[in-house]
Amino acid sequence: MTNWMLVAVLLGVMAVAYHLGLTRSRVMARAGNARRAAMHSRPGYYGALVALWCGLPAFLVFAVWNIAEPSLIRNAVVTMLSSEAGTMTSQQVGIAMQRIESIASGFGVAGDVTPVEAAAAAEMARLQAIGFYTKIALVMAIVLGGLVFAYRRIKPDFRARNHVEQIVRIAMFLASGVAILTTVGIVLSMVSETLRFFSFVSPLDFFFGTVWDPRFSTTGAAGGGYGILPLLSGTLLVSVVAMTVAVPVGLMTAIFLAEYATPRFRSIAKPVIEVLAGIPTIVYGVFALIVVGPFFSSVGAAIGLEIRATSALTAGFVMGIMLIPFISSLSDDIITQVPRSLRDASMGLGATRSETIRRVVLPAALPGVVGAVLLAASRAIGETMIVVLAAGNSPVLQGNPFEAVSTVTVTIVNQLTGDQDFASPQSLVAFALGLTLFVITLGLNVVALYIVRKYREQYD
Amino acid sequence: MNMANSQPGSMMTNTLGKAASQQMSREVTVSAQDVKVYYGDTQAIKGINLDIYRNEVIAFIGPSGCGKSTFLRVLNRMNDTIDGCRVEGKVTLDGEDIYDKSLDVVLLRARVGMVFQKPNPFPKSIFENIAYGPRLHGLASSKTDLEGIVESSLKRAGLWNEVKDRLDQPGTGLSGGQQQRLCIARTIAVSPEMILMDEPCSALDPIATAKVEELISELSREYTIAIVTHSMQQAARVSHRTAYFHLGDLIEVNATDKVFTQPEHELTEAYITGRFG
Amino acid sequence: MTTPNSKNAERLARVAASLKKRHAAEKRFRFFGVLASLLALSFVAIFFVSILSRGLPAFWQATFNLDVYFDPAIIEVEPRPVPNPGESPADFQQRDYAWQSQVGMVNWNRILENSLIALRPDLEDERRTLRSLFTSGERFALRDRFIENPDLLGQTVRLKLLADANVDVWIRGNIDRDLPDAQQQLSPRVRELADAFFATDALQMNFSTALLVNPDSRSSPASAGLGGAFMGSVYMILVVLFLSVPLAVAAAIYLEEFAPRNAITDLIEVNINNLAAVPSIVFGLLGAAVFINYLKMPLSAPLVGGLVLSLMTLPTVIIATRAALKAVPPSIRQAALGLGASKVQTVFHHVLPLAIPGVLTGAIIGVAQALGETAPLLLIGMSAFVSTIPGGPLEQSAALPVQIYLWQGNELRNFFEGRTAAAIIVLLALMLSMNALAIWLRKRFETRW
Structure with missing residues (x-):
């Protein structure tokens, strides 16, 4: 007090x-x-x-x-x-x-x-x-x-004003430094913990190991297998399914809304679809678990295919739904940036609307769309809650989307939410996984942002 | 007027046609009858009657917002692409109603090409720019055929010598005047019967303009050309007949030298003497 | 004229020949567009229908409406102690705790049972069965009610008491009523009694506030609520509001209006853009390593969660604020500078006020993002089960999305599926109303130049 x-x-x-x-x-x-x-x-x-x-x-x-x-x-x-x-x-x-x-x-x-x-x-x-x-x-x-x-x-x-303004400026500069500080914090903390992890498990075993089985051991030594490949393959599988759903639906939706739809339909459909972007991922996870998973599994049963309720397919499909508005609104921005004069030129030569879109608009917008897809892919790879709930958590190296898989993000959560000692390899591996995830998504983002920026400059 | 439908080519009696003092055939190719255009609730064109003859160059002049560009776009239905635009009246091309439901707009635009105000080459190579139309319409039966079309189109546009060594380079890399001639070549490649030009030189410097004008005179041997222009000098240089538009009305159409020397209407006179514009 | 005409005719024939195919392709393409849009729209519809249809009924729970007699014969306790003069606060507190634990020893179950026996005297011998009809939390609710108001002794009060979760499931028909006894969660007699009471007014489906105000509970699933998680989320959002938003706005103003074009500024910009796309779980790892492991901050505390979420939302709010500042036309700045205002005065007196709607929108979007985020919170220990409502940002707490995560994993699946969906409805309602507020603000204060 x-x-x-x-x-x-x-x-x-x-x-x-x-x-x-x-x-x-x-x-x-x-x-x-x-x-x-x-x-x-x-x-x-x-x-x-x-x-x-x-x-x-x-x-x-x-x-x-x-x-x-x-x-x-x-x-x-x-x-x-x-x-x-x-x-x-x-x-x-x-x-x-x-x-x-x-x-x-x-x-x-x-x-x-x-x-x-x-x-x-x-x-x-x-x-x-x-x-x-x-x-x-x-x-x-x-x-x-x-x-x-x-x-x-x-x-x-x-000069009192200049002094006061200088203080304000310094305060604002420090505020913008927080972002740098955050990145430095992320990199330093993860690198140091990862190095500690590598004192238990060799980086070779981690990056090229095909068995994920981090058994608990009382001696503090690393037991079982710490190979990241089963997790990466699971991540890849889920992301591929997600992109297979999101890219065609998102892109075609963007094209339809930008080029065909009446202004009235567009003004209703666009915000409704964008509601999907505001739904928290945990909610998508529950949706996958109680609606989509059982649906796929019963469809599978009806056509004589064994589809698990929690599988790469379920998680990927729902993640795809989540990414639709992401792809469609980014693509929409990019498509509408293609100048009208190009459309006119094509239509004036007697091209149909779809020919104009496929042969002129899309090629011109391609770099931007590729950037948008890469950004979406980076989201898919880093997405956590959907896969935690709906991917089935089975870290085995295999390529069947109807089977349960585990991903890098799921494993991070699993390794850090138990009652484990913070200094054990079982916990530390989460940071090695996180660093791998960070590097992959950062790479994708840098490339994607670069492409998108180049594209914007082209039509500015 | 409805004779145009039954007997194309016998429009000698048309009052406007009398004025055409060129020594060319008087075959009417396009005939507009009582054309009205609305953008939403505003009327942009208030009922225009105009015949255009085969292989003539007709210039549309008039102050800004007089509807000359809108009327030009009526002729190959480019107005269709604008939301809320509505066309009334009748426009025939070789006796065929181009606003008829059964008419295919794709076919129409293959017959009536268009060149725009700003040069708008596709972000593709020069070759691909020219080959775009023929490919769409399946005009070339082989690769050599297509190359032939590209070459002849560029030659006719007077661009061949300048670009023949760099056909695979982007069309957007050319100079403004070259780009516009590329766009004309692109239009020619589809071998339309008529070419519409919407202020094709307004974005060009005087030298490039001169080249494009030269090209227009050259093309008028084979094509019917309608050109919208802001420049009365240009209209005088390139056109056979000139039509003067004012606030959505067609005020006067006559042989170009007549319009510029003895305009029939006082509005035309006021415009060409520079009292407004 | 014949040669060009025939050539022309041939050309037109070629074009016409290709037309059918091209128009079919056009139709196909358009159809795919319609299909994609309808698919996207139907996903929205399916999502909301399935969540609402599962979640809305869960707000109504099987509830007993009974006259409860606070029987002095059962509640044999002394009057509540009052502070003696000269007594230390610690001593008084101890006497009070002693009294409270005495109250806790009272057989409250018997009071609950009696209230049912008053309706059905024939059930006197089946007290154990009767007791299992109530959710176990109700006896503590009765105790707390008495501690709060000892004057209830000897009175009869009409109370709404929640039925056991399995009774709720049974009455709702969320479990197959034809299953053999071995697979039922309730004994045949309990099921029979539940149906009997449901046939009278004693047991009804009533709107229950337990879901909204109670903290989470494991021993008494029927009274588990979102109260604790809600307060946890509120504390975290306050942290984000007071930490992330001012920092982000200051950083955005600096970058947009003051920063010189140099390597440092470029670095900060690239950094912010990339930070916005870093997976949220990485921020959780940062929190676990720095806040929990290195700075030894408490596990499960909303303050730590708020810090992590602040760092996560920072780039989002910065980017939104910069966009809002960028939208203010340069002519405003030139006008102010031309009148002799300094750069700082120009920004704070003229540019920022015009950009406020955009800044607010960005802040709300950032806060909404923080409200729905789960993964980083799991890594800083917020997935722990907390049965109290936190009184401050340093106390153990859950958060709304984490509560959803915990409930969806509860073994009592056919009861908690509805409750999870109901929690989702609450979370979505909060987020959608935030977004609606953002849209309203943008519309209300939108300036056109």
Whole structure:
């Protein structure tokens, strides 16, 4: 609670600082007007600058302090505790510290308080009090320092606006750096965990192994097989099925809506189909599991074909449905970018509409469409929940779409959701799989985005 | 007027036809009767009657928005491709109603070709550009046949010498004037009876324009040509007859030199003397 | 004229000869177009029909409507303790807990049984069977009701009590009623009694709020609800709103309006475009490695989920915001700059306000994406079973999509299939209304230049 009060006080002080800066610059402006040009910036900027000088450093120190303090105090108390009560297991320490914290806060605990606990609690309360007052003193000193520093800099020729704008720019630049940071985080964390995994299993066995069977072993050594090929083949199978559904339907839908449909039909059908794009993948997974899977399996039974309810076909088909709006809206953009003059030229020569589309529009749009298909393929490869629910989870190297398969993404989920030790190869392999997935999809994306951009430039 | 249907070629009595002072046959090839065009609710053309004779060059002139391009597009039904466009009245080509339900628009466009304002070669090779039409319509019976058509079309468009060594290069790589002549060659390759040209030189520089105009005069020996132009000089240079359009009406049609020297209508006079445009 | 004419005729004959085939091809092509569009539309229809037909009935549950007598003979507890002067809060809390556990010891089942026996005195000897008609959570609901209001002692209250999940399945006919006893989930006597009570008003299919407000439950499936998952999702969305959206808008403004054309900017742009297409599960791996394993943040906490989802939605919102900024015509900027405004003033006073509808749309799309995402959450431990409603973003929690994942895997399949579909309806309703809001905002504030 006191922290929140401090935040409120800080905000209040910033408001006051703003006002001080504002008034001072106004006073100066009035005094200066008679002799020479007025202040460089509008009064608001002087106010804002003073407020920022006042608040920003203080908030930073405040935040760092709050992150560091609890663990510092805890360490101090734990050291004191173990010197007085002998060694304890980490679990015992945890329980003891909970009691001590409760005593120190004044809430008290049920039952008797041992002298050791009382002493520790008193020490903790003392440290907390010291910490609290030091924090307030420090923050207030910084606030005042900043205030005085900025306040004294207010002069007619002081470029307050440029300073404030510089701070805004830096803040925005840092915000856009978060994206870089994320990528760096992804790459670093996955590479380091993958390297740890490769200390258990050789990369050769991982990339070229044909058996996936990561057995649990108590010794910590890797048991069973860690070959990625069965997973890659499953991923490929599901993606191929998905693209077989999504590309023809999506592309033909885009063509029909762009070239044939009446404006009325288009204005209804387009948003309705795009609803498919907003449905969460877990929902598609359930749909596959309770509707599509049983349907395929009964169709298979009717025509004397053994189709499992959860299979590459089921997962791929539903994933294909998910990708239809993706393909169709991207293709639609690309097709409508082909200039009308080309269509006119073809129609003017006596081509039918479909001849114009097949011989002029599509070849002209081909690079863009290929880019869209690649982007869709990268989605299919990285899609998780549909395959988790509907692909059957059977990591065996085979090519029959009617059988259950497992994919890279399914395996990542399986390996990381059990109660496994984070340092075991069974868990670490998830990062090796994730890195493989990341590299594959990144490659596809880079190529696809490059093609699409080139295509856009062609008609800009 | 309905004689046009029963007796093509005997339209000497047509009042407009009298004005044509060229020493060519007076066989009517296209006849428009009371043509009206609507875009949605707005009427773009208000009832036009016009006969076009075989192997003549007729120029459509008039201020912007007068309906001359719209009328041109009526003649090979390119208006069909525009949403909300509606055509009333009767247009015959060699006595055949081109808006008749039984008429195949593909066939019509193979007979009446079109060249557009902006050069619009396909993003394919020069050869493929020319071969596009013949391939569509199955005009060539063999590969050599097709190559023959491509060569003769390019020759007739006066482009052969410039591109014969790079037929496999993209048509979009040519200069603006070359592109437009490529588009004309592409139209010729289908051997239409008539070519419609919608301001074919408006995107070209003067030298390229001169070449295209030369080509038009050359082509007029074999083809009937209707050309929409903004330039009165161009109309004077290339056409036999000139039709003046104003706000969706056909005001006057006559031999070109007559229109430019002794216009019958005061609106025409006002336009050619540059009082509006 | 004869030669050209005959040549012409031959040419036209050739064209005409090809026409039939070409028009057939045209028709075929068009047919495929129609077919594809209808297929796509019918997928939408099949999807919604199958989800709605399974999910909507699940909002109505087999419910007992009974007069429940809080019998003092059964509820033998002292009055609830009050704080004594001078007592430490810890001591009072302990006495209160002691009282509550005393209340918990009460045989609440007996009270439930009695309420049925009041209707059918002949069933006095079949208490065990009667008890199994109720879902086990109801006795705790009764206890909590009493703890909240001890004055109920000795009173009779008309209450709606949920029937056991299998009773619900039986009455609904979600299980084949002709199956032999060995394959039925209920004993013959329970089935008989359920039918008997259903024939009277005592057992009805009533709209139940349990599905919407209760937390998840394993021991009492009939009272399992989405309350906990909903709150978890709310916390995560708040994190995304307050973290991802401001960061993304700031980054977008920087990249669109301020960034110099140089290698760093190019790097950031390429990076953002690629990040937008990185599979979501990779963000889950990032969360597991960095937030959970390295920073030791708590498992299953909405805060961590929100952080992961924020990173995931960041590129989406950045791209949408940039598009909105790009749509503001340069003439606006030139006008402001021409009047002597600085670059920052131009952007914040003129460009950004005009782009706000687009920015809001992007933010909503990002939040909707975060709301429906499942895979990354599984990797940071949110697939754990949580039977409470989280009180804060650091407490254990599920999320709506994760709850769907958990329920679809429940063994009590013929009960949870409907509940899963109902949860899907809730999730879709939330997402669709968000999208509708985005569309409405765009329409409402759309500016045309």
